[in-house]
Amino acid sequence: MKLVSRNFATPDSHKLAVYEQSGGYARIRKALEMEPQKIIDEVITSNLRGLGGAGFPAGRKWSFLPKGNPKPRYLVVNADEGEPGTCKDKYIMTYDPHLLLEGIMIASWAINSHTCFIYIRGEYVKQARILEEAIAEAKAAGYLGDKIFGKDFPLEVIVHRGAGAYICGEETSLLNSLEGQRGWPRLKPPFPAVEGYLACPTIVNNVETISYVPWVIELGGQKFAELGSERNGGLRLYSVSGCVNKPGVYELPMGTPLREIIFEHAGGLPEGRTLKAVIPGGSSAPVLTAAEIDIPMDFDSLAKAGSMLGSAGIIVFDDSVNLVEALAVLIRFYAHESCGQCTPCREGTGWMRKIIARVLDGGGRPADPDNLLRIANNIIGRSICPLGEAASLPVIGFVTKFRAEFEEYIATSRKVDAPATTSRMAAAL
């Protein structure tokens, strides 16, 4: 079954005419006949979760908007898809921009917002252009503008390009960036639903979350919920990368076992290789060992297993991968992307980068694994935004679950010449 990815393979699927041929823009027509509260109720029933990574129920988020606040409300679509291992939003925006727009229209009607920003990461140049074209088409058709579908409901959608910072995917940094300020996370409370863009009530939702909203309307909340697992409604896009035969984006029900995704849908590992480790939900999610992959891919099951579904970016490592080097890449990424606002993340990620760089360079010491764990644990729960956790969880996961590999690396790398790739990597760190 395919919902969001149904049009991905259709030629010219990004064009309005093609989208309408496949039943596009019927759901918004239906939604405009519904009471906004009824839509919110359907989304709550559907168990549609926040698919950017946090997994917060979308309908409940919408219902946090304060009642009786005279300020305008904003819908902000988070298209700053930066989580390593994740490329699902890119597919939606490339192949089905009108699905996203239809979702935006329904959500805006539901929460009574007349301005929507799509905050898209700066690197998605092509996608930003596709979105602009789709918006122009929808506007020309009267689907956006002063009276959408002839109804007395104005709606404008504005594409705002970021400048290439991972932190701007965090919703409050995103809002600061959107306002023209430095992309630093804000202290919470207040939450964006109460004080967001320009201190007005704001809902920030991921591209994928909004793209499923038309399907909630078409199928009904109850039916959508039944497609997934308990409290994890519907389907979602899994981005599979790494050591598999068929990397790509797969739309499967919530709760599909990880083993099934890797070995059935993504074509399994290359000939002769064995599975070593899997990151199940974007690089921030703690790694799973080969023995831990018989797990349903939904928010609650992975949380219970000490990892997270996150953005469902699945990264597969086989026995050819050196996990010390793999972790070095991740640490380097987080140290580079830490915004520098709060102490633990700014200093902690940088410190871990120095340690792992020294280890790769053959200068590792026996105390390094424990020091990495200590630093990571000192960051967790003390930073302003989740980037601190995102940087620490992989360190804790890798070092705890594959400690022997780290100890061996530290013990032997002093004696043998490091492979050229490793030295290059150490220099890059």
Next chain:
Amino acid sequence: MGSATVKLTIDGREVEVPSGTRVIEAAKKLGIEIPHYCYHPALSIAGSCRMCLVEIEKFPKPAISCHTVAADGMVVHTDSGVAKQARAAMLEFLLANHPLDCPICDQAGECKLQQYYMTVGQYDSALLDNKVKKSKAKIIGPHVMLDSERCILCSRCVRFTDEISKSHELGIFNRGDHSELSNYPGMSLDNPYSGNVVDICPVGALTDRDFRFKVRVWYLDSAPSICHGCARGCNIRVDYLTRRLHHNDGKRIARFKPRFNPEVNGHWICDAGRYSYKTLEDEDRLYNPRVTDGNGDNPGWNAITGRIADALSSHISEYGVGSVAVIASASMTNEEMWAARQLFYDGLKIEKIAWRIPPGPDDIDDDLLIRADKNANTFGAEQIFGPMTHAADVQQVLDKIAEGKIKAWIVLDRDLSPAFGEEKIRKLTGGLKFSLYAGSHLHATSRSCRFLLPTAVFTEKEGTITNFSGRVQYFPLVVPPLGDALPMLEALSRLSAALKLEPISTDPGAVFTALAGDIAHFKGTSYAELIKRWAPISKIPS
């Protein structure tokens, strides 16, 4: 919600605070100082240093006490294992890239990193790797030097320039552990309040270019005082040396720092006031009594006051008292003004006592602290001299000298040349038959007088001044007068004795009591009360 106060428990003690109070302030009420860097009560909350983490029961993880609002029934632990471990960890992070250059850092001795390291730090270093290199000794403004390696990026200075001085010169650039404080390209930190960023910098990142490398702060003593730079009367702390004067070019006063007073200046002072200490002991100080046409010897106070009395008496008998004017400084204390009124008006019957000079075109009231009126006690002068004088404006006196109607003047601690021009003053005084200057400095006005009496600057005496809003503020003696200088009150008293007039008390308290019995504005105020009103001072500003 709704109730005006909330009750919470901090470290086992209950405290009631207005609703909306942050936990860090509630703890302060109990006398508990929660370590912090980025939090400052006068600035917006950044919540970035994470040093003020505390354990709050029923919270899933440690919370920052600067941002968490106190709630009814909240149970806070500032000293539990969780809180202590969190703080030690944050301090370890802050020090990870902080240079160990305390021996050459000006902040040493008043540095929050040092202070908290001693109290809450983790003593064993786990750091094996190199620290991040950043720019050092970078001049970011006329008064401020930046050492980026020492900076802990608390953003207090950035928020100060955004929210208080509203001049927006500073920002934080780059990301992660390469984040660096700097001035925006093409901008210099030269707003009228720039020195305050040094005070609020909790570490040695921003240092005062004026104070840099002068004195180790532990050699300094501190006394509370009142700035005399304008009519605001900002509360200040005077940092001074009594030994090792060679560290400070032989000068005793090393710097002025703001002293918190919510009713006058809050946490701040302006740069003009901050650096006004330099004139207190500069090379233009008048140390000895002097007769300008004499042989240059120091005649001593007794001889010179005798000669002045003789000269003044014979002048009055020859030209009449109407030919004499007094020009008083509007920065003299209330007591000195009262004594001057006693001596010159009640005693000698001189009816022209002038103090008023309109502010220059560049002097304006700003909306923070600075007042156009650069005199410390104009309000007092209006009250004390106002009712009796026949010539309040200095301009009137100068006009009458030009007309030849005034032939003698007595100038009390004021240089007229900045307002009227050196040439004009010299020309006018050339025609005077008698001229006396009692004041602290040599300048165009004093040099053109015949008799010079050296008096103390405000750090060398005690007294009260009244600021523009009528607030009477006491300041104490910090250091004894230089050379043969005497407090103005003492000088006026000696002059009165030489003239064989009613004795004038040299005790400011007694003079204030007499003044308060006469002038309506001061009625009901006692000197002892004013002394009590001093805010206590702490060596390390919060």
